[in-house]
Amino acid sequence: MTISKLVLIELWKRKSQLITGLLAITLGIAVIVAIQSVSVVSEQNVARNLDNLGANILVLPQGASIDDYYTSDIDAPTLPMDYVERILTSTIAGVDNMSPKLTRRVKVGNQSVVLTGILPKSEIASKPLWQSSGLLGAQLKTACAPSSSANQSHGMEDTKLQRKAIDTLYSEDCLVGSQVAQRLKLSANSKINIVGKEFKVVKILSETGTVDDDRIFANLKDVQTLLKLENQVSAIEIMGCCNAISEGLLGQLRNILPDTRVTTIGQIVSTQIETNQLMKKITLVMLIIIFFVGGISIGNYIWANVNERKREIGILRMMGADRSTIYKMFLLKALILGIAGGILGFLLGTIAGVVLGPYLAGIIVKPLYLYLLWSVLLSVAISLAGSLIPTYLAAKFDPHNNLQED
Amino acid sequence: MILQGDKIVKQYNHKGGRINALDHVSFSVNKGDFVTVTGPSGSGKSTLLLSLFGLIRLSSGTVMFDGKRIDNITDRHLTDIRKKSVGYILQSFALIPYLTTIQNVMIPLALEKIPVNEQVKRATEILDYVGLSDRKEHLPRELSAGQQQRVAIARSIVHHPQIIMADEPTGNLDPTLSLEILEFLKKINLDNKITIMMVTHSPIAAEYGTMKLHLNDGKIVNQKS
Numbered sequence: 001m002t003i004s005k006l007v008l009i010e011l012w013k014r015k016s017q018l019i020t021g022l023l024a025i026t027l028g029i030a031v032i033v034a035i036q037s038v039s040v041v042s043e044q045n046v047a048r049n050l051d052n053l054g055a056n057i058l059v060l061p062q063g064a065s066i067d068d069y070y071t072s073d074i075d076a077p078t079l080p081m082d083y084v085e086r087i088l089t090s091t092i093a094g095v096d097n098m099s100p101k102l103t104r105r106v107k108v109g110n111q112s113v114v115l116t117g118i119l120p121k122s123e124i125a126s127k128p129l130w131q132s133s134g135l136l137g138a139q140l141k142t143a144c145a146p147s148s149s150a151n152q153s154h155g156m157e158d159t160k161l162q163r164k165a166i167d168t169l170y171s172e173d174c175l176v177g178s179q180v181a182q183r184l185k186l187s188a189n190s191k192i193n194i195v196g197k198e199f200k201v202v203k204i205l206s207e208t209g210t211v212d213d214d215r216i217f218a219n220l221k222d223v224q225t226l227l228k229l230e231n232q233v234s235a236i237e238i239m240g241c242c243n244a245i246s247e248g249l250l251g252q253l254r255n256i257l258p259d260t261r262v263t264t265i266g267q268i269v270s271t272q273i274e275t276n277q278l279m280k281k282i283t284l285v286m287l288i289i290i291f292f293v294g295g296i297s298i299g300n301y302i303w304a305n306v307n308e309r310k311r312e313i314g315i316l317r318m319m320g321a322d323r324s325t326i327y328k329m330f331l332l333k334a335l336i337l338g339i340a341g342g343i344l345g346f347l348l349g350t351i352a353g354v355v356l357g358p359y360l361a362g363i364i365v366k367p368l369y370l371y372l373l374w375s376v377l378l379s380v381a382i383s384l385a386g387s388l389i390p391t392y393l394a395a396k397f398d399p400h401n402n403l404q405e406d
Numbered sequence: 407m408i409l410q411g412d413k414i415v416k417q418y419n420h421k422g423g424r425i426n427a428l429d430h431v432s433f434s435v436n437k438g439d440f441v442t443v444t445g446p447s448g449s450g451k452s453t454l455l456l457s458l459f460g461l462i463r464l465s466s467g468t469v470m471f472d473g474k475r476i477d478n479i480t481d482r483h484l485t486d487i488r489k490k491s492v493g494y495i496l497q498s499f500a501l502i503p504y505l506t507t508i509q510n511v512m513i514p515l516a517l518e519k520i521p522v523n524e525q526v527k528r529a530t531e532i533l534d535y536v537g538l539s540d541r542k543e544h545l546p547r548e549l550s551a552g553q554q555q556r557v558a559i560a561r562s563i564v565h566h567p568q569i570i571m572a573d574e575p576t577g578n579l580d581p582t583l584s585l586e587i588l589e590f591l592k593k594i595n596l597d598n599k600i601t602i603m604m605v606t607h608s609p610i611a612a613e614y615g616t617m618k619l620h621l622n623d624g625k626i627v628n629q630k631s
């Protein structure tokens with residue numbers, strides 16, 4: 001027999017009471033973990049996706065958000081393809097590269113994948129109008145030499161380049177992201193039926209760690225026909241010349257495309273930063289609330305436990321247990337509760353993040369194992385802090401009064 | 407002389423008034439005595455028994471135990487003396503409800519931080535001695551009143567105390583069981599030379615005393631040995 005064993009036996013014998021004692025702290029930790037795991041991943045995702053985009057200006061339909069752009073829900077708004085031409089025929093200078101895309105979440109078999117229609121370089125190049133505007137011409141590239149080379153040094157990895165510059169993609173061919181390939185068990189040259197049309201997989205793209213891994217790329221024309229969105233695109237990604245951007249390229253684009261949302265990556269990033277800061281503030285407020293609510297709730301539980309065990313405390317004191325033994329009894333119990341609350345809260349929060357993340361934020365949330373440590377530390381701190389006063393009072397009990405027979 | 411009280415006073419403040427629960431009580435107990443404390447209800451018997459080793463703080467007077475003054479020492483010190491040298495038996499058994507028989511008996515050893523295998527060995531021996539070898543894994547509520555009190559007795563002697571303080575140990579037991587418990591206490595007193603101080607209001611129990619204190623209204627009115 002040891003005092004620690006006594007604590008464990010008592011805890012076990014009254015395990016049903018534990019649930020009430022742990023509820024507040026567990027839920028609190030769970031909420032923080034869920035918020036954190038979603039926002040951390042969404043932050044990473046946005047950063048990675050933007051890095052991978054290879055574009056610095058996005059033309060989105062009016063009212064569309066960057067999230068719509070990535071989640072590509074069925075009702076996401078679109079804009080007409082003509083806008084591409086409108087940009088090209090305008091006198092705006094500084095558009096280095098342009099890629100219209102149509103993106104939709106579709107079902108393949110019973111799996112949900114994102115289908116993205118793109119215009120391969122060869123097709124862009126084949127359009128005389130585009131060619132003449134020098135969209136792919138060397139002269140524009142050199143004009144923007146500083147920014148492009150800076151950009152290239154960022155995106156040197158093959159995987160990124162391979163996707164940014166898809167030279168040819170014939171009708172009825174498709175490129176498959178690594179995740180999709182895994183889920184649908186696809187390999188190069190296999191056939192795949194997308195919304196009733198047969199496609200040939202020409203290549204499995206190597207893993208990029210971005211939403212692209214979950215996508216199938218096909219020729220824009222095919223996708224438009226397939227989705228009955230003739231001449232519609234979800235976005236136009238533009239590689240703008242850096243100097244041009246600072247000299248008002250955005251304003252010029254907005255002028256010729258009045259009913260769209262023209263935004264720079266910088267803006268998207270700063271919006272995301274603002275969201276993250278808001279999340280951090282919410283987390284901080286939650287933290288404070290949880291500290292008090294969780295602490296008071298555990299303290300209340302321990303106080304009830306102390307009162308229930310007044311007689312037992314008296315008996316132990318009678319047998320020669322000193323005050324520190326009484327402290328140990330209740331603080332050890334609080335410690336165990338804290339650890340349990342932290343672990344449970346972490347599990348609950350992580351499950352919530354993993355399950356709800358894709359729904360709420362359209363992102364795949366992975367467990368943040370480091371947060372287990374933080375959850376436990378936080379929960380233990382709250383639990384011990386909340387138990388200090390009841391424990392102190394328990395040890396101060398007059399042993400005699402609590403021995404009295406009833 | 408193992409235990410000695412001199413002009414012990416205990417006053418309780420109660421609803422504005424003062425109750426003299428112990429009013430200049432003096433007595434002395436020799437090692438190996440079986441002391442019985444009798445007196446009408448409310449005469450101060452429990453107060454006397456519980457105040458000697460600090461479970462109740464005295465108002466004034468001196469207490470000597472084993473040659474040392476213990477009425478003016480710290481709570482920590484008194485706690486230590488209770489842990490090492492005193493065993494208590496109460497009318498209500500005072501067992502810890504969620505611990506088994508053997509676990510209850512091991513508590514005093516656990517408080518002295520005796521190694522667990524040694525604890526098991528000693529608790530098993532003592533449970534044998536009080537005839538409860540076959541009830542080791544029972545919880546208190548699974549035992550009869552007489553068995554519960556035998557667990558309490560085992561617990562009070564397992565750490566080899568110098569003195570046992572018993573407050574109406576047979577108060578909750580029927581006459582046959584009472585006799586059994588009293589015989590047990592007598593056996594402990596004789597076998598192990600453990601001094602016993604027992605509060606009782608039963609004349610039969612009082613007959614076990616080698617020294618008898620009679621209290622009335624907080625005063626000792628009769629002392630026989």
Ligand SMILES: Nc1ncnc2c1ncn2[C@@H]1O[C@H](COP(=O)(O)OP(=O)(O)O)[C@@H](O)[C@H]1O
Pocket residue numbers: 418419420425426427445446447448449450451452453454
């Ligand atoms: N905690 C207390 N507060 C006030 N009065 C008390 C308290 N405990 C005992 N008393 C009073 O002290 C007197 C002696 O009580 P007690 O020692 O319990 O008597 P006995 O054990 O002989 O029945 C009684 O009058 C009782 O009411």
Ligand SMILES: [Mg+2]
Pocket residue numbers: 451452453
């Ligand atoms: Mg009494």
